Amino acid sequence: GESVGLHLPTLSVQEGDNSIINCAYSNSASDYFIWYKQESGKGPQFIIDIRSNMDKRQGQRVTVLLNKTVKHLSLQIAATQPGDSAVYFCAETNAGKSTFGDGTTLTVKP
């Protein structure tokens, strides 16, 4: 029969627009969260992190929001550029173990 892979959410945005990528995590005991970016043929690369005692953290063009009540994480990318096109993963860490979400494919149209 036909194999079925993960159905990755996709987000398509126009260059210059803001992007919001969402992630639901599962373990309420997770104490550290990271967003990674993976380009084709490469390993995931760190973008930004946030600890469980924070609800917002800003970097250069990126902001991460953490809502522990509903176990939700989001990544906001300002002024999205073609180079931002990639798969984005959130990861939750508990007791030294990082568990990755399924990923969201971001496509930026020039």
Place this chain on the structure above:
Amino acid sequence: DAGVIQSPRHEVTEMGQEVTLRCKPISGHNSLFWYRQTMMRGLELLIYFNNNVPIDDSGMPEDRFSAKMPNASFSTLKIQPSEPRDSAVYFCASSLGVTGELFFGEGSRLTVL
């Protein structure tokens, strides 16, 4: 600075053969992780080491998989015998401490025919 170095980048082998993947972590990092990435399951943690000691190997699929870290600068992931369902990209990552940012290698793409 050199990042995490993995070899081989690509490996094609036949079912039943032994496969050994290698990883050199970033110097000074004391935690090392092996992940497997497939379309079916995404990124799965197989095993991780802290100070060269295996801490959690609950993600290792079965006895055909084994991993070692004989010293702080080298780790191997071995599959014996390999099967077609082992086809995947295997990533090694290292970090400073167990809760830090993970630095990934470029991955080893394994195809088992």
